[in-house]
Amino acid sequence: MGKVGSKPMATLKHCTLWKADRSPSCRAVMMGLDAMNISITEVDVDIDKAEHRAQDIVAMNPFQTLPIFKDRELILTDSHSINTYLAARYHNCNKLLPRDPGGRAVVDQLLLYNCGVLQPRYRAAADPILYENCRFVLPDQIYEIESSYSDLDGILSGRPWLTGSLMTLADISIAATVSTMNILVPVDKKKFPNLIRWMYTMSEESFYSTANDKGLEEFARRIGKFLNVETSSKICYEFVK
Amino acid sequence: MGKVGSKPMATLKHCTLWKADRSPSCRAVMMGLDAMNISITEVDVDIDKAEHRAQDIVAMNPFQTLPIFKDRELILTDSHSINTYLAARYHNCNKLLPRDPGGRAVVDQLLLYNCGVLQPRYRAAADPILYENCRFVLPDQIYEIESSYSDLDGILSGRPWLTGSLMTLADISIAATVSTMNILVPVDKKKFPNLIRWMYTMSEESFYSTANDKGLEEFARRIGKFLNVETSSKICYEFVK
Numbered sequence: 001m002g003k004v005g006s007k008p009m010a011t012l013k014h015c016t017l018w019k020a021d022r023s024p025s026c027r028a029v030m031m032g033l034d035a036m037n038i039s040i041t042e043v044d045v046d047i048d049k050a051e052h053r054a055q056d057i058v059a060m061n062p063f064q065t066l067p068i069f070k071d072r073e074l075i076l077t078d079s080h081s082i083n084t085y086l087a088a089r090y091h092n093c094n095k096l097l098p099r100d101p102g103g104r105a106v107v108d109q110l111l112l113y114n115c116g117v118l119q120p121r122y123r124a125a126a127d128p129i130l131y132e133n134c135r136f137v138l139p140d141q142i143y144e145i146e147s148s149y150s151d152l153d154g155i156l157s158g159r160p161w162l163t164g165s166l167m168t169l170a171d172i173s174i175a176a177t178v179s180t181m182n183i184l185v186p187v188d189k190k191k192f193p194n195l196i197r198w199m200y201t202m203s204e205e206s207f208y209s210t211a212n213d214k215g216l217e218e219f220a221r222r223i224g225k226f227l228n229v230e231t232s233s234k235i236c237y238e239f240v241k
Numbered sequence: 242m243g244k245v246g247s248k249p250m251a252t253l254k255h256c257t258l259w260k261a262d263r264s265p266s267c268r269a270v271m272m273g274l275d276a277m278n279i280s281i282t283e284v285d286v287d288i289d290k291a292e293h294r295a296q297d298i299v300a301m302n303p304f305q306t307l308p309i310f311k312d313r314e315l316i317l318t319d320s321h322s323i324n325t326y327l328a329a330r331y332h333n334c335n336k337l338l339p340r341d342p343g344g345r346a347v348v349d350q351l352l353l354y355n356c357g358v359l360q361p362r363y364r365a366a367a368d369p370i371l372y373e374n375c376r377f378v379l380p381d382q383i384y385e386i387e388s389s390y391s392d393l394d395g396i397l398s399g400r401p402w403l404t405g406s407l408m409t410l411a412d413i414s415i416a417a418t419v420s421t422m423n424i425l426v427p428v429d430k431k432k433f434p435n436l437i438r439w440m441y442t443m444s445e446e447s448f449y450s451t452a453n454d455k456g457l458e459e460f461a462r463r464i465g466k467f468l469n470v471e472t473s474s475k476i477c478y479e480f481v482k
Binding site: 076082089111119154 | 312315318349352354
């Protein structure tokens with residue numbers, strides 16, 4: 001994991017993350033760690049080899065999903081709660097996760113939007129391609145994803161970050177999802193100018209380079225194999241420049 | 242709103258909740274308020290009269306969903322973040338929402354499960370009946386809901402509450418959703434004994450009587466009008482006794 005910012009990196013030897021880079025949820029935690037300058041043990045789990053179904057993994061997470069995070073006796077399996085836990089417990093900064101209840105609630109609300117709206121729409125578009133022999137993004141899913149782009153474009157109108165003037169964990173989690181959805185349904189610069197501007201700003205952050213780019217490219221290559229030529233040409237990971 | 246427990250009720254005149262009783266998300270907040278012994282201004286929004294699309298409501302929440310919560314300049318529209326905000330800011334008790342980062346993260350994770358898994362499955366079952374002339378719960382949705390019951394039954398194995406030995410806001414939010422799903426797909430006592438036991442214990446809480454029962458009955462009556470006789474006979478709101 002890369003080093004971000006000028007603060008010395010905190011190394012938490014008692015914490016471990018099991019992850020797969022191509023998963024947006026895993027990349028949200030990896031970006032969160034780098035943004036907070038926290039180093040923990042990371043274990044790659046090869047989903048293609050069904051390692052997420054291994055006995056020791058299932059013992060920690062019966063739902064067989066990634067990421068899985070462990071801090072001594074505490075096990076967490078939701079990327080949002082992993083990031084907020086790390087910020088609340090180990091990060092001495094009030095910006096990524098405000099400590100005042102109002103600021104925290106606004107971040108929480110966006111994390112819940114990512115969990116309850118964006119992630120299900122991403123999965124509804126990607127899963128038929130990855131697991132059900134579908135060779136294109138279904139029209140209903142394109143509509144749903146573009147509705148989300150419209151929501152986010154509205155939220156970002158007149159403000160640099162999703163909650164206002166400061167980047168928070170909400171930007172990080174949502175960037176992981178949207179950058180992946182962008183491979184399936186490219187964000188239209190003209191229709192969603194605020195969203196594209198925000199995506200580009202996010203892509204310039206060093207934690208994005210160190211913790212999102214590699215897995216994103218892996219996902220693009222993988223999904224490209226399943227799609228036909230015409231549709232795979234849409235897998236063009238470009239921000240406005 | 243009823244009074245719960247022996248502590249004097251805190252009245253927050255600067256806070257308002259716009260809600261519809263038949264919505265599980267609204268009932269989650271109403272139960273949260275009663276469980277925390279907090280009284281705020283409550284405004285009923287008649288969805289049948291499209292009051293949720295009124296100009297003043299849309300100005301607060303462009304997504305036109307309920308609940309909407311306002312505390313001076315702060316507006317929140319997600320039931321989970323409303324409850325955690327109220328607990329963190331106004332409730333002098335560490336039980337419903339633990340203050341230590343680990344305990345809070347475990348509650349957060351279950352709230353995210355409610356938002357990302359249970360609520361979408363509830364909507365996928367209810368919306369075709371309420372809005373698309375469907376007259377039964379679709380088989381795929383029954384399967385998904387029963388998978389959720391199985392998940393919850395596993396989590397509740399050997400513990401009285403979802404996070405362990407204390408009832409938290411996670412129990413309250415999930416009770417609002419599951420009690421409503423139970424009308425569509427009744428929880429089988431034999432298949433899910435831990436879940437039924439927990440549902441019964443929740444139904445005995447005074448905040449459940451004051452803030453969940455009425456809206457739940459309203460939902461049952463409403464959904465009953467759309468269903469045929471055979472299926473409506475399943476709308477049997479019974480816990481094990």
